[in-house]
Every structure is written in C-alpha cells, then in structure tokens.
Amino acid sequence: MSATPTPLRDRAMDAAVIAGRDRENILVGNEIIRHRLSSRLIHWSVAVTFFVSLFTGLPIWTPVFAWMAPLFGGLQVCRWLHPWAGVAFMLAVGAMFFAWLDEMIMTSEEKSWIGPKLFEYLRYQSDDSEVGKYNGGQKIFFYTSALGALGLLVTGIVMWFPLSFSEIVRELAIILHDVTFVLFTISIVFHIYLGTAAEPGTFGSMTRGTVTRAWAKLHHPKWYKDVTASGK
Ligand code: HEM
Numbered sequence: 001m002s003a004t005p006t007p008l009r010d011r012a013m014d015a016a017v018i019a020g021r022d023r024e025n026i027l028v029g030n031e032i033i034r035h036r037l038s039s040r041l042i043h044w045s046v047a048v049t050f051f052v053s054l055f056t057g058l059p060i061w062t063p064v065f066a067w068m069a070p071l072f073g074g075l076q077v078c079r080w081l082h083p084w085a086g087v088a089f090m091l092a093v094g095a096m097f098f099a100w101l102d103e104m105i106m107t108s109e110e111k112s113w114i115g116p117k118l119f120e121y122l123r124y125q126s127d128d129s130e131v132g133k134y135n136g137g138q139k140i141f142f143y144t145s146a147l148g149a150l151g152l153l154v155t156g157i158v159m160w161f162p163l164s165f166s167e168i169v170r171e172l173a174i175i176l177h178d179v180t181f182v183l184f185t186i187s188i189v190f191h192i193y194l195g196t197a198a199e200p201g202t203f204g205s206m207t208r209g210t211v212t213r214a215w216a217k218l219h220h221p222k223w224y225k226d227v228t229a230s231g232k
Pocket residue numbers: 034043046047050051093134137138139141142145188191192195196202203204205206
C-alpha cells in the first residue's frame with residue numbers, strides 16, 4: 001500500500017524551516033527566511049536574560065514588587081541571582097550586537113529617524129518605500145539596547161562591589177542604573193507590541209524564522225526586492 005503523499009504546501013513549509021537553520025534572506029517556496037536559527041537563539045537568550053534580570057531586580061528595588069521574589073526562591077536568591085543574570089544579559093546582547101552589526105549600519109537618510117520620524121512610524125504615518133531589512137527605528141533600538149545593556153553592566157558592577165568605589169560614584173551608579181532600566185523596560189514594551197500585535201506576521205520571524213511575501217513587501221519593500229531579485 002502506498003503512503004499518502006505529503007501535500008506540496010507542507011513540503012514547501014518544511015523546506016523553509018530546514019533552510020532557516022543556517023540561511024536567511026532567501027526565498028523558499030512562498031516564504032522568506034528572515035532570521036536564521038542562530039540569530040533567533042541569540043535573540044531569545046537576550047529576551048530571557050532580560051526578563052530574569054528585570055524580575056529579580058524589581059523586588060530588590062522596591063518592596064512594591066516583593067511579591068515577585070518567591071518566584072525565584074526569595075529575596076536572598078534574587079540578590080544573588082540578579083547580578084549574574086545581568087552578566088548573562090550583557091553577554092547575550094554582546095553576541096546579538098556582533099551577529100547583527102553588519103545589517104544595522106545606518107544610512108544617512110535613516111539618521112532622520114532620530115527624532116519625529118520615529119513617532120510618525122509609531123502612528124503609521126511614515127513612508128516605508130525605501131526600507132531595507134531593518135528600518136531606522138529598529139536600528140536605533142538595536143544601538144540603544146547595546147548602550148543600555150553596557151550602562152546597566154557598568155553601574156551594576158559598582159553596586160556589586162560597593163567597597164571598591166567612592167560614595168559619589170555609588171550614588172551616581174544607583175541613579176543611572178534605575179533610570180536606564182526604567183527607560184529600557186518602556187522601550188521593550190513598545191518593542192514587544194510592534195513585534196506582535198501591531199504588525200501581525202512579525203513574531204513568526206523570530207520563532208519559525210520566516211515571513212510571508214506580503215509582510216516583506218509591506219514592511220521592508222527594499223529588502224523584499226533584494227531577496228526576490230537574487231533569484232534564490
Ligand atoms: C517577549 C519579548 C520579545 C519579543 C516578543 C520580541 C520580538 C521580536 C521580533 C518579532 C523581532 C523581529 C523583528 C523583525 O524581524 O523585523 C525582534 C527583533 C529584535 N529584538 Fe526582540 N523581542 C523580545 C524581547 C527583546 C528584548 C528583551 C530585547 C533586548 C534588547 C530585544 C531586542 C531585539 C532587537 C535589537 C531586535 C532587532 C531590531 C528590531 O527588530 O527591533 N528583544 N524581536
């Protein structure tokens with residue numbers, strides 16, 4: 001008895017997942033591979049270490065969040081775990097920085113995203129026709145994330161080894177650490193919103209690794225042209 005043949009569509013979908021293990025920016029069937037497996041693993045390591053750092057840090061910051069401490073085994077565990085999670089976060093962000101740097105170089109037009117353009121984009125009022133793989137807003141988020149992570153690490157080290165630093169340095173470190181993590185958390189809320197509810201189809205690029213042609217054409221038309229013109 002012959003086995004039921006796999007429908008053509010399913011075979012094409014599997015081929016995209018397989019190709020996405022080590023390749024990206026290519027068309028497979030009707031899907032485009034946007035993030036290869038290694039990029040996705042690095043990104044999710046950044047996300048997990050960010051949230052472990054956040055949720056172990058908040059109960060240390062203020063008793064308002066004391067209820068979070070038992071999730072990790074209590075406040076003492078949080079005090080021990082938080083700096084190590086922070087180091088892991090910095091390492092993951094470092095890996096992400098060097099993995100994506102080549103694709104994140106800003107063109108002179110994209111520099112105009114620093115300012116009102118970013119807000120126009122968030123209100124769906126900007127012209128996206130020249131957008132490549134990443135738009136100016138994504139690139140700005142990439143660089144500010146790296147800078148923010150570095151700032152958190154440096155100020156965190158001061159608090160980790162307080163006896164090695166003067167009082168003024170310690171006080172400055174506390175203020176900078178708090179301001180940076182609050183701004184970082186706000187930007188992550190926007191990032192998650194844009195990567196999920198605001199732009200359907202984006203989340204799949206970080207799970208399955210792929211996006212549809214329609215998604216690419218709509219959000220990253222120049223990248224879509226480059227990927228499809230290469231004939232791969
Ligand atoms: C649950 C949490 C998160 C979700 C759902 C999420 C989702 C996503 C998605 C879907 C993309 C791909 C966007 C695209 O291909 O156009 C992406 C990219 C990216 N993510 Fe996340 N992410 C999360 C957490 C984080 C965290 C904590 C950071 C911390 C730095 C981060 C940094 C980045 C960066 C730098 C990019 C590339 C630039 C961009 O697309 O904005 N992500 N994320």
